[in-house]
Amino acid sequence: xxxxxxxxxxxxxxxxxxxxxxxxxxxxxxxxxxxxxxxxxxxxxxxxxxxxxxxxxxxxxxxxxxxxxxxxxxxxxxxxxxxxxxxxxxxxxxxxxxxxxxxxxxxxxxxxxxxxxxxxxxxxxxxxxxxxxxxxxxxxxxxxxxxxxxxxxxxxxxxxxxxxxxxxxxxxxxxxxxxxxxxxxxxxxxxxxxxxxxxxxxxxxxxxxxxxxxxxxxxxxxxxxxxxxxxxxxxxxxxxxxxxxxxxxxxxxxxxxxxxxxxxxxxxxxxxxxxxxxxxxxxxxxxxxxxxxxxxxxxxxxxxxxxxxxxxxxxxxxxxxxxxxxxxxxxxxxxxxxxxxxxxxxxxxxxxxxxxxxxxxxxxxxxxxxxxxxxxxxxxxxxxxxxxxxxxxxxxxxxxx
Numbered sequence: 001x002x003x004x005x006x007x008x009x010x011x012x013x014x015x016x017x018x019x020x021x022x023x024x025x026x027x028x029x030x031x032x033x034x035x036x037x038x039x040x041x042x043x044x045x046x047x048x049x050x051x052x053x054x055x056x057x058x059x060x061x062x063x064x065x066x067x068x069x070x071x072x073x074x075x076x077x078x079x080x081x082x083x084x085x086x087x088x089x090x091x092x093x094x095x096x097x098x099x100x101x102x103x104x105x106x107x108x109x110x111x112x113x114x115x116x117x118x119x120x121x122x123x124x125x126x127x128x129x130x131x132x133x134x135x136x137x138x139x140x141x142x143x144x145x146x147x148x149x150x151x152x153x154x155x156x157x158x159x160x161x162x163x164x165x166x167x168x169x170x171x172x173x174x175x176x177x178x179x180x181x182x183x184x185x186x187x188x189x190x191x192x193x194x195x196x197x198x199x200x201x202x203x204x205x206x207x208x209x210x211x212x213x214x215x216x217x218x219x220x221x222x223x224x225x226x227x228x229x230x231x232x233x234x235x236x237x238x239x240x241x242x243x244x245x246x247x248x249x250x251x252x253x254x255x256x257x258x259x260x261x262x263x264x265x266x267x268x269x270x271x272x273x274x275x276x277x278x279x280x281x282x283x284x285x286x287x288x289x290x291x292x293x294x295x296x297x298x299x300x301x302x303x304x305x306x307x308x309x310x311x312x313x314x315x316x317x318x319x320x321x322x323x324x325x326x327x328x329x330x331x332x333x334x335x336x337x338x339x340x341x342x343x344x345x346x347x348x349x350x351x352x353x354x355x356x357x358x359x360x361x362x363x364x365x366x367x368x369x370x371x372x373x374x375x376x377x378x379x380x381x382x383x384x385x386x387x388x389x390x391x392x393x394x395x396x397x398x399x400x401x
Contacts, residue, residue: 163216
């Protein structure tokens, strides 16, 4: 059952205002509720309502299907904006856009998925994901559960150890084996709308160090429906050609936004100290410069990965190549580690006022939120995968000139 109350969304009657300006208004609302969302571990209802009102949930949907057709760079920039206001809100928005990208890239050949894309844009629906599973954890490319198809209908039961904002989503995109007798890596992805034949029984509660507002509880998921809800393409292709790259890019954008806000608070602290003693270098100035260098590295890596991804769009061989996979893996690992480093430096700069909650320089929430980054698909797992790739290829030392 979807417990998130339905928001009336006015249809577009003219060209939409720039998405960045609309997101600015959303970010103001998110920032005002970020601390209670974190403290209470509650869903950021106010932010999601604002995203719906500003019609920012369907911006990636192609124009011909009712969206705005924004590209990866534009979506990532929106996530960065929101990340500077509330980490949990930005992560929810990022994960929604990751799932929406599966429709955009792989749903065009299916009448059912094209129609649902239009619903996402028209009704501003929130998309969630069920990929983790009891027995395999976060091993995205394997499933224990299987889809059973008969008479044009499907049935699916999944022990999902994590479904972020599952109780608040309008649809869940779940992975499963293609059939009960297929290999664990022979997977499909199924769209399971909240208004269809679906039950969610909560099996664990999301009581965590950070990213508390994502409400990533565990669920026993049972669903039946039209077999056309299954994406036509194998999940292996969906993952390689859109989902993995979008995941690492949009997660990195979230972490960059969180780190950028921590940096901004540290910079404000140093400037305030400099005004008090204009003839002396503030003690935290060198740490601030160090954080600026790391933040610039994050920005450069993220934008380079986006350009590489956009340049490879439509080229399945390029998107499935070893070099591309290694580069996207490197983005996730580097961004997750550097974001934490930037926030830790901000704490050193701000001192006790950064360590305490409730001050203009507080960065405790930021630190706890970015602590999730290295374990959100474990960096060790990703590095292990990259190590395997490196056994089969040479590192490209060219600079692309």
